[in-house]
Amino acid sequence: MTHPLFTKHEATLDQALAAIETRGYWSPFAEMPSPKVYGETAAANGEAAFKAHLGKTFELDQPSTGETVGDERSPFGIGLGIKYPKSDPDALIRAASEAQSAWRAAGPKAWVGVSLEILSRLNRASFEIAQSVMHTTGQASMMAFQAGGPHAQDRGLEAVVYAWDQMRRIPSEAHWEKPQGKNPPLAMQKRFTIVPRGTGLVLGCCTFPTWNGYPGLFADLATGNAVIVKPHPGAILPLAITVRIAREVLRDAGFDPNVVTLLATAPNDGPLVQELAVRPEIKLIDFTGSTQNGTWLERNAHQAQVYTEKAGVNQIVIDSVDDLKAAARNIAFSLALYSGQMCTAPQNIYVPREGIRTADGHVSFDDVAKALAVSVEKLTSDPARAVELTGAIQNDGVVNRVAQARELGAVLLDSQTLAHPAFPEARVHTPLMLKLDARADEASFIKEWFGPISFVVATDSTAQSLELAGSIAQEHGALTFAVYSTDDAVIEAAYDAAIRGGVALSINLTGGVFVNQTAAYSDFHGTGANPAANAALSDAAYVANRFRVVQSRVHVAPKAATAEASQTA
């Protein structure tokens, strides 16, 4: 049973299958906002589409109470004033159940084809989505385009191809024939049907609503489930646009659009989410956010398969370098990018208190710390250039955390507020860097300080640095880990620490790749092996539990006996 949308996108799917097998570079979505690729008017049209949302009620023809909800505020200070249809969770669950039966019956090729068509249309809406990501998360415009558009679409497609890679292994039919000695064989015809779990719930975050939301959304959809998308109250628009496009594709393909619905909520929606998350109809939950909320889901939503991404402590071990400036530039970029508001941004940078070896000779701890601080300062000294890197701070909680962190130790580089040339009301804060000590300050640096906050930590030795990195990742979680060393034995020891901590390792990054960036189809995001995430994006484990297989079997004439009989005849 094929589907026209499957056929339409089959070549892309085949390339994606090859990509996850070799894990080399590949993407069908252009990451540069080039007019040649996206069209000469695409950027202007996208911005116009975004502006058309401002001060309006977002139209979505799904079950609604008739009321509206919505209180997003742009970190760049512009007025948004967007309202969304308010929906009763009960009504969305009912609508999903009703939509589910025809969707389920359509089968894997329809699920995959529809998912790929949605991604293709999302790609065309990348500029509108980029603006909506920028003005809800605070990401600068280039990052909002890349991470909110093509890179998010890549992670969505990655989930689809993993789902397909698993589903295609289940034959739809089988002939089973068991020899019975001198008697005729037992023969059965078997039929296997892939059955979705039911309704999925995707709980979005306020920093990467699409990048962190798409994997769960598309993993659910591609395996035949219905999905209720509940954005963070601070970043609804990017997922509202996404849901609207998904519903258009579903309707165009002849399905009930309530396969995908939006649950827009007001701030402090915790009780509503908790009530919804334990509903028996909700079989899958994908969550990105705080450890507190993620752990609550893991411990209470027993009826569902729960995938969580929570807090972590990302770490860099500096042992020795050829070119300290190149290393410092690379690390500084990772610290400044989106003001450290990435789940992958480094926080703890361990440097031996005796200093390190470089190609230019020995460099003291203080000079390493200074080199890092100077590099960050350079990146952030010119406000006009800086804001294109740092973006704005998503919420006041992050600003307050910076103030709180300042008390933890000696300030190496203080956080500055910057005036954004284009958005005078933008909330822009440059990175705060502190010097800490591995012996005295462990209580401070074993926890996540989400935002533009990092610590250069003096250790007794690289061995202690690696020991800290491995054990903190294991106990407190981590999504990224980097090592700088010119010594192969140290790099091997770092890989051992990475294995112990269940975290991916980046080695000697000095060029155009940064520790907080991962490439879909090649780099796993998270491992599922430490408390920062219970799953990786994406792998078989991320998709295989989103569907089940139901089979039948019935006796048929044995083929062997038939062959024998016809030979005899």
Place this chain on the structure above:
Amino acid sequence: MTHPLFTKHEATLDQALAAIETRGYWSPFAEMPSPKVYGETAAANGEAAFKAHLGKTFELDQPSTGETVGDERSPFGIGLGIKYPKSDPDALIRAASEAQSAWRAAGPKAWVGVSLEILSRLNRASFEIAQSVMHTTGQASMMAFQAGGPHAQDRGLEAVVYAWDQMRRIPSEAHWEKPQGKNPPLAMQKRFTIVPRGTGLVLGCCTFPTWNGYPGLFADLATGNAVIVKPHPGAILPLAITVRIAREVLRDAGFDPNVVTLLATAPNDGPLVQELAVRPEIKLIDFTGSTQNGTWLERNAHQAQVYTEKAGVNQIVIDSVDDLKAAARNIAFSLALYSGQMCTAPQNIYVPREGIRTADGHVSFDDVAKALAVSVEKLTSDPARAVELTGAIQNDGVVNRVAQARELGAVLLDSQTLAHPAFPEARVHTPLMLKLDARADEASFIKEWFGPISFVVATDSTAQSLELAGSIAQEHGALTFAVYSTDDAVIEAAYDAAIRGGVALSINLTGGVFVNQTAAYSDFHGTGANPAANAALSDAAYVANRFRVVQSRVHVAPKAATAEASQTA
């Protein structure tokens, strides 16, 4: 990195990979206890090996307190008197952690090779294991051989091949090269390492210690985990022999045998198990047993991936048949086999109260019920033949349940005690069959009555039968479901009910295949889609969460640029 044991068994592994892809018939283990296959003296040697255990302390050179434990009683009434070394769970956890590091580092081919070698040696011990299964579970000797030996080994191998099928998809290395327009591409070398979760805990049951224990044991081992095997206190010996063989293979292969250890316990070991199950070192739990204990694990062992098989209500819908006698014979065999002490044995048999169509004309409800009862009676009337089918009752709880069930409705066929010709003290009880009504007796038949207890339930129609079957499976769980109908539309409706209930469907079984039997590599056992089990044996979902992937990445020279440079040169 290959391993001699991987190479030794690679051809078998390749055949197993082909089998799970086509899901046709295949097995490397002979299911008939034939001297030609197993050797002329194998049966006698196996029985001697079993008898040598009686009245002794089972030798196992693992961490032990020096005390012994063990109180198994043969359902056939012979004295066992076997004691096992008592172990402190803490000591086993420590030993597993110590054994883990070299085992982890050996990599997937070593894990798979060692697992396959263990299965191969278990196969050679099939007669000894058969005797031990018989005298702990109460299975008759042929079933104890087949289900306890080769069929259990098949389910173990199936888990290994699923694990390998997933692990082999992760490349050990990758070259990633991203074009940068006119600039040289970014190139990175990546390394991927499969990392086990840690220590697994396998909680055995008292009816199928090996068949239900091997999938979890081998899924854990084949993905590099250490395993603590905790048998049911009533059926320790089969898993003790298994653990001993596993440890021999590990030691022969140069690994610390504490990768696999046995935790033998006394009856009422609940508190000990609960304490162990929530230990942070335990990352995987495989459980077969009561809904109460399984649900406790699902709700409390948050630190672990928990796989459970629990209670269910297996059902048969009789709509119409060509040959009532053939259908009744097939069903009767399923009811009598091991006295219904199978998680797959049918319990509720729905028949329209208006009767059914057959090739010989209309047959009333009462006559259908009678045909079923007569068939069971025939199978169980001659004690000498009957006991080879029914075996013995595992424990007094089952006997008491039969007495309790007798009060639920009109007795169609009463349970009899039989004298076993070879074992005068054997606890043999034939099936109890009752007539119930779909309208009046639902409270009785929506729960599992584990043991030789079945209900012929009068329904308003086949439509009601199917509605009950689907909804009871969905709400109360089911591992098997069968339909008898000559009407294709009814069979399709039954398949819809199967999908709704998340349960496999057997259609018109009248020959040598029985609803309570599944074939490894072809039939999934359980689906994970209803409360009877949260996983299927075996599929990708059963293995994919037992390992994680840790990676590294480092810049290397681009291949494209190198090629260009060498062309220029």
